Amino acid sequence: AYMTEINYKLRKVPKEKILLSPRFGRSQFTERFMAISFRSGEFEVVPHQAILDYLCRHPVVVEKGTVKDKDGKSETVFFVTGNLRSQLLLDFLPKKMTVPVLMEYPPIPAETFLREVVERELLNLSVLAIKHGGYAAALSSLFTLPNLEMRHSALAPTKERLSKLAGANRREL
Numbered sequence: 001a002y003m004t005e006i007n008y009k010l011r012k013v014p015k016e017k018i019l020l021s022p023r024f025g026r027s028q029f030t031e032r033f034m035a036i037s038f039r040s041g042e043f044e045v046v047p048h049q050a051i052l053d054y055l056c057r058h059p060v061v062v063e064k065g066t067v068k069d070k071d072g073k074s075e076t077v078f079f080v081t082g083n084l085r086s087q088l089l090l091d092f093l094p095k096k097m098t099v100p101v102l103m104e105y106p107p108i109p110a111e112t113f114l115r116e117v118v119e120r121e122l123l124n125l126s127v128l129a130i131k132h133g134g135y136a137a138a139l140s141s142l143f144t145l146p147n148l149e150m151r152h153s154a155l156a157p158t159k160e161r162l163s164k165l166a167g168a169n170r171r172e173l
Contacts, residue, residue, distance in 0.1 A: 005106050006011070006104055006105070006108075007103070007104075007106075007108065008061070008102045008103065008105075009103045010059065010100060010101075010102060011101055011102075011105075012097070012098045012099065012100055012101075013098060013099065013101055014060075014097075014098050015076050015082060015090045015093055015095075015097050015098065016075070016095065016096075016100065017053050017075075017076070017077045017078055018062060018078050018080060018087065018090060018099070019065075019067075019077050019078070019079055019080065020080050020084075021063070021065075021079035021080055021081055021088070021113075022079070022113075023041050023079070023110070023113050024114070024117075027114050029114065029117070030076065031119070031122060032038070033084070034084065034088075038167070039166060039167030039168070040065075040165060040166060040167055041164070041165075041167055042161075042164040043089065043092045043165075043167045044092065045165075046092065046155060047154040048089070048092075048093055048094065048097075049154075050098070050127045050151060050154065051089050051090050051092055051093060052093070052097075053101055054064070054086070055086055055089060055090075055100055056085055058086050058101050059081050059083065059086065059100045059102045060082070060083050060086045060087045060090070060099075060101050060102070061080065061081050061082030061083050061101070061102045061104055061120075062079055062080055062081060062101045062102065063079050063080035063081055063101065063103070063104045063105070063107040064076060064077075064079075064104055064105075065077050065078070065079045077145070078083065078101055078103070081104060081107075081108060081113075081116075081117055081120075081148070082102075082104075082117065082120045082121075082148065083102075083120075083124070083141075084121060093107070099130075103117055109173050112167055128152065134148070134168075135168060136168050136169065136172035136173055139162060139168055139173055140172075140173045143156070143159065143162055143173065
């Protein structure tokens with residue numbers, strides 16, 4: 001199956017205008033995928049700048065849409081169609097912040113929408129997957145590089161903080 005050629009433009013938009021696409025409808029996608037708990041969990045302590053840096057490199061993919069506000073006027077919003085894990089990070093940023101997004105055009109055709117979104121997430125998860133038993137070793141190898149001075153890091157200054165953030169056993173790091 002050939003995917004339509006899609007163009008992407010990097011934009012900055014207000015985070016409160018980023019919504020999950022209503023095109024997911026009754027697909028159970030959100031219940032099945034978005035409800036899965038991942039290893040990471042301690043994002044409350046992650047500095048806003050670190051989250052923003054991550055979002056610049058892994059922006060939420062959106063398509064432009066409209067919704068009616070409480071007065072019945074149309075307002076422009078941005079419906080998420082990719083990098084759904086990045087969307088969850090938006091909750092940990094201040095209310096009025098603008099964030100980078102990848103604007104997708106043209107919108108994914110209705111008949112292939114769900115399949116294409118799932119394909120993206122499958123690739124995302126597969127690329128990020130680390131072989132069983134290699135996760136803690138990978139974290140530890142990065143954390144303990146010579147001259148790294150991680151104690152000055154706002155993200156993970158200690159192995160204790162790293163283990164909480166990454167959902168790893170402290171003793172394995």
